[in-house]
Amino acid sequence: MEQRYQRVASLAEVPEGELRAFDLALGRVAVVHVEQEIFALADECPHDLGSLSEGELDANEDAVVCPGDGSAFDLHTGEPLDGPAVDPVTVFAVRVHDEWIEIGPPADVPV
Template structure:
């Protein structure tokens, strides 16, 4: 299992904001939804495109390439053309920072 990767200071990830961290070759999108932190792979499961370029609204992120939407809390694909869920990753807050890791 890989080590935890620092995403940012907690003050840099306020409610409604997101950050991208890299764990090796994996881009991880970390989002603050009303004080709860969620982390998913920053790659649409329909086509290899970064989800961080899309809009985050109501706990969902939309891929700007073809309009697929995903639930950030569960990773579930919510509409076509994506059918596979997003990989989810653990998030922790420690020493004033947000951390995540690719634990697959």
């Protein structure tokens, strides 16, 4: 079955190294642009509902750090790498078409 993707923003709206939040039908999503890769995560920290889009990237730029209590979540899997959070954050499938960022369903993450 063809998965449905929703166009959310142009690439220019999420500059390299930046995080932005977008309100979609599936909820508020934090979109992250790192080294020409785009990631999309639920914009709600599972620890205490911090807004991940208001956080920042960690030093290696492979995780987002929650502004609430500092939990770090892997951009690829959503798994907590550090901090008080124990549950993962949902990661969504993302693709870029003609300079547009499109977000799909929650990504299947191998356990």
